[in-house]
Amino acid sequence: MRAAVFPEAGRFRGRAAPSFPQPLDSPWMGAVLMRGADLAQRIRADVAREAEELGGTCLATVLVGDDPASHVYVTRKHEAAEAAGIESRDHRLPASTPEEDVLALVDELNEDDGVDGILVQLPLPPGMDEARVTESVLPVKDVDGFHPVNQGHLLLDKPLHVPATAAGCMELLREHGVPLEGQEAVVVGRSQIVGKPVSLLLLAANATVTICHSRTTDLAAQTRRADVLVAAVGRPGLITPAMVKPGAAVVDVGITRAEHGLVGDVDAQVAEVAGWLTPVPGGVGPMTIAMLLRSTLLAARFRRGLLAFPAA
Numbered sequence: 575m576r577a578a579v580f581p582e583a584g585r586f587r588g589r590a591a592p593s594f595p596q597p598l599d600s601p602w603m604g605a606v607l608m609r610g611a612d613l614a615q616r617i618r619a620d621v622a623r624e625a626e627e628l629g630g631t632c633l634a635t636v637l638v639g640d641d642p643a644s645h646v647y648v649t650r651k652h653e654a655a656e657a658a659g660i661e662s663r664d665h666r667l668p669a670s671t672p673e674e675d676v677l678a679l680v681d682e683l684n685e686d687d688g689v690d691g692i693l694v695q696l697p698l699p700p701g702m703d704e705a706r707v708t709e710s711v712l713p714v715k716d717v718d719g720f721h722p723v724n725q726g727h728l729l730l731d732k733p734l735h736v737p738a739t740a741a742g743c744m745e746l747l748r749e750h751g752v753p754l755e756g757q758e759a760v761v762v763g764r765s766q767i768v769g770k771p772v773s774l775l776l777l778a779a780n781a782t783v784t785i786c787h788s789r790t791t792d793l794a795a796q797t798r799r800a801d802v803l804v805a806a807v808g809r810p811g812l813i814t815p816a817m818v819k820p821g822a823a824v825v826d827v828g829i830t831r832a833e834h835g836l837v838g839d840v841d842a843q844v845a846e847v848a849g850w851l852t853p854v855p856g857g858v859g860p861m862t863i864a865m866l867l868r869s870t871l872l873a874a875r876f877r878r879g880l881l882a883f884p885a886a
């Protein structure tokens with residue numbers, strides 16, 4: 575079995591690829607890697623230019639507790655914001671902070687005219703009502719797109735703030751010219767953060783969308799039909815080569831910390847079957863931060879009246 579992935583395999587796109595397992599002399603060279611790092615870098619450069627034009631944009635984050643991964647993510651978001659010329663305010667509170675104090679901080683940021691975007695890093699500590707806290711963010715400043723107003727507009731095909739990871743998946747597919755219209759798209763995972771919004775975005779792009787989840791009885795039967803497969807579960811190796819339609823575009827959203835580093839939901843050998851594949855790390859991850867910055871600029875435009883935000 576070949577282990578390497580050859581980006582030039584794009585020449586086989588749209589042609590029938592052999593099924594897995596393939597013989598060593600197979601002409602199929604493996605999936606085109608949809609790398610997020612380069613695209614994210616370009617988006618961040620555009621954001622920096624636009625932030626300069628807009629002037630004085632600001633992103634505030636609220637992190638409660640000591641989840642190490644959350645601290646790393648929030649630090650990266652601040653570094654990215656600052657590199658793009660977006661002011662960032664970093665509020666880190668101990669896990670013991672009463673929910674009412676977190677709500678009071680969010681209120682203060684809602685009222686602060688100098689703040690364009692607010693992000694409450696999830697997960698919140700056990701016992702804290704995540705829905706109550708995320709719903710306390712003003713929809714116009716809700717750069718994560720988690721507020722029911724933003725989720726509702728996505729459902730109505732009138733997106734305002736869209737969850738960044740879902741938006742990042744779509745940008746990667748667009749960048750690589752993956753056909754969506756009329757294609758079978760299967761999304762594994764139905765969370766508010768990734769699975770549902772990416773399903774709605776694929777539907778808006780005229781794909782025929784199936785959503786799978788932990789109670790789906792025959793996952794492989796669903797995924798094998800997919801021209802576009804999005805895995806957003808958090809279970810390493812859940813998607814095996816035998817579950818992937820040859821030539822399909824596979825977006826691996828999953829991130830799990832393993833001994834040897836970060837791993838996705840998709841078995842590495844899927845690269846031998848798929849037409850396109852996002853690597854982990856370096857695929858969807860970098861896109862999430864880039865799209866968050868883009869959302870912060872969108873918030874700034876809404877708040878300056880440059881774009882219309884519907885009245886609450």
Ligand code: NAD
Nearest residue numbers: 739763764765768787788806807808827828829858859862
């Ligand atoms: P979640 O736990 O909220 O949702 C997981 C979903 O997977 C659920 O809908 C569940 O029904 C489904 N599921 C669980 N087991 C399943 C199974 N055996 N078969 C089919 N479906 C199953 O997680 P989430 O917040 O949506 O995140 C999913 C993954 O994406 C995690 O690994 C997370 O770390 C990662 N993630 C990555 C980024 C990024 O920037 N790359 C951003 C957000 C989340």
